[in-house]
Amino acid sequence: MNQYHGIETLQTEEDIVLLKKYASQISPLTCYLELGVAQGGSAQVAVESVRQMVPVFGVDSVATTYAHPRFWFIQAKAEDVVGEFIYPIGLLFMDHDHNKISQDFLQWQEKVVPQGVVIFHDGDCQETALGTPEGWEVVRHADETPNSSMYIIRKCPK
Numbered sequence: 001m002n003q004y005h006g007i008e009t010l011q012t013e014e015d016i017v018l019l020k021k022y023a024s025q026i027s028p029l030t031c032y033l034e035l036g037v038a039q040g041g042s043a044q045v046a047v048e049s050v051r052q053m054v055p056v057f058g059v060d061s062v063a064t065t066y067a068h069p070r071f072w073f074i075q076a077k078a079e080d081v082v083g084e085f086i087y088p089i090g091l092l093f094m095d096h097d098h099n100k101i102s103q104d105f106l107q108w109q110e111k112v113v114p115q116g117v118v119i120f121h122d123g124d125c126q127e128t129a130l131g132t133p134e135g136w137e138v139v140r141h142a143d144e145t146p147n148s149s150m151y152i153i154r155k156c157p158k
Helices: 013-023 041-049 101-111 123-130
Strands: 002-004 005-011 031-035 056-060 071-075 089-094 113-119 136-139 151-155
Touching: 013 089, 013 113, 013 123, 031 041, 031 101, 041 056, 089 101, 101 113, 101 151
Parallel strands: 031 056, 031 089, 056 071, 089 113
Antiparallel strands: 002 005, 113 151, 136 151
16 A cells, blocks of 8 residues: 555555646546545545646545545445536546446446546556447556556547
8 A cells, every 4th residue: 555645545656647647637627536535545646636626526435534625525336426427527537346447437438528538547457348448549558567557548539
């Protein structure tokens, strides 16, 4: 387990650098959404990296101790929230139940704006399961470096 500003996180230093990079590029007209918050380490990275007007949301069925004035936490299962979530998503970070990530991606993908990004933590298994979904392009394969297994895809413009 790693730490980011005193918060436990499963992300490596390289994962954090990638998350900062893509979070900082989110349009102010969209939001950051994290499915699987845990202790909140990656949520803290997002809060620090997004532009001031970009809301940061987290969804997890288990309560988190992480709190920040710019972070809105929804305690629920991802599939129970998707129908009511109204914000366009600029970055969707998926780091939760690995058996359900493919299903959750299929449910949430329409909420991601064109040119929006989806990052799968532990993406090696997700890349194998999903491949490259139609209408998406691979930005980063999960096996590109030994210190990060993030699989990153971008939604193609319509």
